[in-house]
Amino acid sequence: MIISFTLNNKVISIDVEPDKRVIDVLREDLQLTGTKEGCGSGECGACTIHVNGESRLSCLMLAAQLEGKDITTIEGISIENKMHSIQEAFIQYGAVQCGFCTPGMVMAALDLIRRNKRPSRKEIREGLSGNLCRCTGYQKIIDALEVATGATDGGGPRTMKKGEE
Amino acid sequence: MPHTIDDLWEMIYGNQQAMIYAGGTDVLARYRSLTSRNLTCIEDIHELKEIYQQDNLIFIGSCVTHTRLLESKIIQKHLPVLIHALKVLGSPQIRNMGTIGGNICTASPAGDTLPPLYVLGAILEIRSIDSKRFTALKNFIHGPGKNSLQKDEVLYGIWINTKQDFNIHHYEKVGQRKMLAIAIASLAALLKLSESGIIEDARLAWGSVGPKTIASEKINKALIGKTLTEASLKLIVPLIREAVSPIDDIRASAHYRKMVSENLIFRLLKYGGHNND
Numbered sequence: 001m002i003i004s005f006t007l008n009n010k011v012i013s014i015d016v017e018p019d020k021r022v023i024d025v026l027r028e029d030l031q032l033t034g035t036k037e038g039c040g041s042g043e044c045g046a047c048t049i050h051v052n053g054e055s056r057l058s059c060l061m062l063a064a065q066l067e068g069k070d071i072t073t074i075e076g077i078s079i080e081n082k083m084h085s086i087q088e089a090f091i092q093y094g095a096v097q098c099g100f101c102t103p104g105m106v107m108a109a110l111d112l113i114r115r116n117k118r119p120s121r122k123e124i125r126e127g128l129s130g131n132l133c134r135c136t137g138y139q140k141i142i143d144a145l146e147v148a149t150g151a152t153d154g155g156g157p158r159t160m161k162k163g164e165e
Numbered sequence: 166m167p168h169t170i171d172d173l174w175e176m177i178y179g180n181q182q183a184m185i186y187a188g189g190t191d192v193l194a195r196y197r198s199l200t201s202r203n204l205t206c207i208e209d210i211h212e213l214k215e216i217y218q219q220d221n222l223i224f225i226g227s228c229v230t231h232t233r234l235l236e237s238k239i240i241q242k243h244l245p246v247l248i249h250a251l252k253v254l255g256s257p258q259i260r261n262m263g264t265i266g267g268n269i270c271t272a273s274p275a276g277d278t279l280p281p282l283y284v285l286g287a288i289l290e291i292r293s294i295d296s297k298r299f300t301a302l303k304n305f306i307h308g309p310g311k312n313s314l315q316k317d318e319v320l321y322g323i324w325i326n327t328k329q330d331f332n333i334h335h336y337e338k339v340g341q342r343k344m345l346a347i348a349i350a351s352l353a354a355l356l357k358l359s360e361s362g363i364i365e366d367a368r369l370a371w372g373s374v375g376p377k378t379i380a381s382e383k384i385n386k387a388l389i390g391k392t393l394t395e396a397s398l399k400l401i402v403p404l405i406r407e408a409v410s411p412i413d414d415i416r417a418s419a420h421y422r423k424m425v426s427e428n429l430i431f432r433l434l435k436y437g438g439h440n441n442d
Contacts, residue, residue: 019202021193041194043345045258054232054261060193061262064166065206108257129344130256 005066008076018064023047025063026073034074034103038132045131048104049073055111055130074103077110086110089148090141097135105131109145118149166209173319174294176205181316187228188262190255191271208264213321216240221328227266227320231255231278234265243327246353247281249336254278256345266320272306272377279306279378280353280370281336285325292321299324308376331355331366333436338372339425341416348373349417352429356393362437364388364397374409374426381408395434402427 004013007030016025023040026032026049038046040059047058050072077084086106089095096102105128112119112127119127124145125138133141167173177183182201186192187208192199207213213228216237223239231251234240241248254260254268254277268278269289279302287302294317302323305313314320333356340346350373357366367388370380384404391397411422 019204021196040197042190042259045256048258055258056262057190057258059196060189062189062193062204062206065189065208067166111257111261126344127257130258 001064003063003067005068006070008072016063018062020063022049022058022061022063022066025066026058032073032075036100036103038100038104038134043132044101044104045108045128046101046104048107048131050107050111053111053114055108057130072107074107077106084110086113086145086148089144093140093144093147095137095141095144097133097137101131101133101135105133105141112145113149119145121146124149166206168209168211170210170212170292170321173205173207173210177317178294185319187264187267188230190259190263191267191273207319213266215322218243218327221326223325223327225265225323225325227269227322228264229266231260231263231265231268232257235260244281244285244325244334246284246334246336246355247278249334250277250281250338250351250353253338253340253344259345265323269302269305269323270312270314270320272308272310272312274309274376274378275348275351275373276378277338277348277351277372280351280372280380282323282325283370283378283380284353284355284368285329286368288324290321290324291318293317293319297321303378303380306377329355331357331368333358333433335433335436337429337432339429347416350374350411350422350425350429352426352432354430354433356388356433356436358393358436362392362394364391364393369430371405371409371426371429374411374422376410379409379426384408393433393436395431398430398433401430405430 001018002013002015016029023037026035035058036046037059038044042057042060048055049058052070086109108128108131124142167176182203183205185205185207208228213226215226216229216239217224218239231254235251265278268276282302289300289305291298335354338348338351340348353370355368356364359365367385369384370378372378384401387401405427409426411419413419
């Protein structure tokens with residue numbers, strides 16, 4: 001079946017089985033391996049992509065659902081080969097350990113920031129609640145986003161007080 | 166992918182085995198164990214994605230996502246109990262994909278929207294190519310994963326009457342963690358509380374503590390006329406114990422679920438009744 005959609009700002013048509021999962025289409029047919037598969041059942045968020053600007057899980061979508069949609073993957077968020085400010089913040093604040101959850105975390109974060117330009121620390125945690133980090137490096141991921149969204153005034157992440165959350 | 170309801174009838178007509186899904190957060194989570202890939206996704210059917218108000222009735226199309234419901238001014242204004250439940254449903258990604266119709270048809274005992282929809286008295290509009298019928302949610306779900314849809318039918322939408330004069334909309338879910346958790350037990354409650362703290366009307370429903378949502382006229386009636394105090398809530402504990410029939414599973418024991426179901430009602434005290442205790 002020929003399926004046409006916009007992928008990272010380019011209109012493309014591909015011939016693919018309509019019941020193939022989108023995560024497999026991206027990784028196998030389109031060689032976009034930035035999007036990861038963790039659990040394959042919608043619990044870990046590693047396969048997060050944007051569909052018409054909203055974060056969704058590519059392991060819970062079939063190819064037929066791509067028709068006519070606007071799809072953005074982690075490969076599509078840099079501008080003119082320059083990393084997105086969120087990616088820069090992840091590097092600067094050590095928010096990447098093994099890196100497997102990172103693409104999904106970044107895509108979930110972008111959806112959060114689109115809806116809420118200056119999220120609080122609590123809102124960041126809620127915005128990332130669909131993404132698991134198997135290294136359990138959550139604090140640094142939240143720190144990075146807190147700085148990138150201007151929740152602190154450039155003086156680095158806010159120090160958490162005991163029992164604050 | 167059908168874009169109109171007529172496209173859908175054309176696609177599923179004579180295709181009796183077609184499995185219909187909306188957001189895919191339940192059906193496709195079981196992708197590898199599906200026995201058939203004869204699937205039809207209805208999430209792009211425009212008329213199933215509408216929310217509107219018609220006099221005292223709110224219509225929610227079956228394919229409205231949880232995120233759209235949370236953003237809807239109509240739902241925020243009239244159905245706070247549903248908003249409270251949606252806030253703790255799944256994760257942002259699941260809420261962007263999952264639909265209210267899917268949550269109903271999946272008929273999980275732990276479906277987060279079901280106890281609120283029960284207490285709101287939701288009526289379902291079910292259509293086939295040549296028929297249309299209405300049924301109350303409580304008659305639609307028979308048990309875990311079991312609903313009354315016939316092979317050629319789809320859940321078209323949900324109707325809720327806004328003329329309900331409850332001033333307290335309460336929802337609480339207990340899970341193993343705050344987010345992305347399947348409920349161990351949950352309670353949705355609508356109360357009409359007088360200024361002096363008398364319960365004038367009550368509708369309660371529990372999730373995850375029986376094969377389907379647990380609601381009991383006996384419990385609702387027992388609350389009416391009482392003041393909202395710890396003492397009067399204690400009186401209905403035996404009725405709750407009798408009404409719920411939880412199971413042991415990976416998330417919690419039946420005993421624990423029973424205990425939580427009972428304790429959840431005492432949260433209602435925060436709405437002011439304790440002043441009269």
